[in-house]
Amino acid sequence: MSKRISILIVDDEESFVRSLSFALRTEGMDVTGVHSGEDAFLVVRKQQFDIILLDLRLPGADGMEVLASIQKLDISIPVIMISAHGDTRAAVHAVKNGAADYLSKPFELDELIHTIKTTLDQSQVALELDYHRRRDVVPTNGLIGECAAMSALRTTIDRVAQSSASRILLLGESGTGKALVARAIHSQSPRKDRAFVEVNCAALPEQLIESELFGAEKGSYTGAHQKRTGLVRLADGGTLFLDEIGELPLALQAKFLHFLENGDYRPVGAERSASADVRVITATNRDLAEQVRLGHFREDLFYRLNVITIDIPALRERGEDILSLVTHFADRQAQAEGCHPIQFDTETREILHAHQWRGNVRELKNLIERLTILYPGKTISADLLPGEFHHQDDVHQTNEINRSTSPPHPQLQDRLDVTERHIVQDALEQADGHKGRAAEILGISRHALKRRLQRLGLQ
Structure with a gap:
């Protein structure tokens, strides 16, 4: 295009x-x-x-x-x-x-x-340099791991990167490295010399997402004191990565679909349309088909995105890659802290290997950062690990009991909704009912919390 x-x-x-x-x-x-x-x-x-x-x-x-x-x-x-x-x-x-x-x-x-x-x-x-200067974008070091799932993922990335596919959907749990995969696709594509622009749809206030994506004319809305260059224009000729696409407001989904169809868009307040040639990579950890059924996501947009999909494996499915990542992050964090890398005794390595890693690679990276700061250059024994690593057997037994007493074959989405409802309610209680503070506790934007409250029936 x-x-x-x-x-x-x-x-x-x-x-x-x-x-x-x-x-x-x-x-x-x-x-x-x-x-x-x-x-x-x-x-x-x-x-x-x-x-x-x-x-x-x-x-x-x-x-x-x-x-x-x-x-x-x-x-x-x-x-x-x-x-x-x-x-x-x-x-x-x-x-x-x-x-x-x-x-x-x-x-x-x-x-x-x-x-x-x-x-x-x-x-x-010049636009790209200014964008990267403002965002302080640091190139990634590539995908790490040699398990069968990662080998298959690399093969898929190579094939898709070199193809003419301009709309790609990444699926995977939170923390699995969807942004890293998006960067890998860009860096191996013919577009690699142009901009890679990343935006998290859940991190932007709902009223600013359109102007952030498509730009805005000076004075087009309250607070628009100067012309805003949209991310779509910055990505022209390159790649636009939209993380958490499921959080895109319904009101904007129709405009985004129009852009995906022909590359045309109109900045907020502009009288004339513009166009851009952009490879769009989107990512989500949600079941978009279910979101369509619930009326939270447009069906036509879902089918437009769901052409080339790439599934990213969870960390617990990657076997020995876990220990390879432990070593990688330990070396990298040691460089950042100016110390020798932390080491791990045999028992600790076995615990890390057996851990479920609900937060995936992000959880592992945060753990290594924490241990490096607290115990620089030391050998980490099991007793130095956080408390959740000492109760895995108890948690496993509790889960077995819960499974034996719960209704047979509960729907996975129902269980996830129950868990999410408890998490959101706990955050609201900690914030004394203040939604803005609750959103900060959860690490999401206020409008993302609003959408979750509506979906979970917590209004």
């Missing part, structure tokens, strides 16, 4: 604008032409453009004034100045004041197209 480049030409020579517009449209670009600085300023405020071709010599407000006005609008549109013969010095001055490049008339169409594409590539790189 290739994106059409949208161009604004500002030049007072109508014949020049007409002929150049025809040539660029022949190259598959969308072109708008105006003949004065005032008209350029008005149209830029109303429409989305990828690039502007701006003549230096204009009636009324000249090119330099228009360039300054555009910059004051706080919109990141690269501008290529067009100068007549003898205006090179002024064009260079324009570049020093924020223009991306300049061309002198007359110029060849091939030269113009090359300059446009080079300028857009540089602009995209």
Whole structure:
């Protein structure tokens, strides 16, 4: 899915604008032409453009004034100045004041197209660098483990990464490393040199998700004091990873489905649509089919996402990989703390191997971080492990008793809902009924807690 480049030409020579517009449209670009600085300023405020071709010599407000006005609008549109013969010095001055490049008339169409594409590539790189600088994204070290399940997962990642699949759904329990798999797909794909943009749908306030994804015009809502560049645009040409897609509000699911269908979207408050060529990877630890049945997730969106699915194994299913990960995280945490890696005696390694790891790799990583901070460079014996590791036999026996006294073959989802209801109720009690504090205790956003309360019937 290739994106059409949208161009604004500002030049007072109508014949020049007409002929150049025809040539660029022949190259598959969308072109708008105006003949004065005032008209350029008005149209830029109303429409989305990828690039502007701006003549230096204009009636009324000249090119330099228009360039300054555009910059004051706080919109990141690269501008290529067009100068007549003898205006090179002024064009260079324009570049020093924020223009991306300049061309002198007359110029060849091939030269113009090359300059446009080079300028857009540089602009995209600048956006990506700014995004990564703000998010402090650290590249991953790859997937660790040699068990059969991980070998099969690597094979699947290789095949999917190189394919034309642009919509991929990752399934797995919380903490299994869905973000790591998404990064692996991106890094092995033809898109690896472009941006990998990650967003957690449950971590964003419901009223800001749309503007975060698609961007927003200045003044489009209360608090929008400047133009916001959406994550979809930042990911153009690369990969957009949406974790916890099941938390996407119903009101936004229709707009997201439209984007998945054809790559078109409209920033909040914009009068014109934009488009982006993005591989979208989504992830969830929920049963989306069940969410569809309950009316919490659109059926058409579910089927659009459920084309290429990848199941990520739980840590307890990965056998000796558990001990390989223990060593990996111990070495990495030791580097972070500036100490020798912690070691584990035989009994402790057996306990770690037998542990159920309900929190999967995330739980293991947090344990190693805790032990490294408390006992740097030491050999960890069983008595140094947290309390939950000393009661596994008791828990196993209790589970056996519960299974013998509970109704036969209870539905898994019912049991999960009961457990989740208890967890949410405990958090609300700790927070004295304050939903904001309860959400902080649970490590989720307030709107995510609201959706859980509704689904669990705890309103």
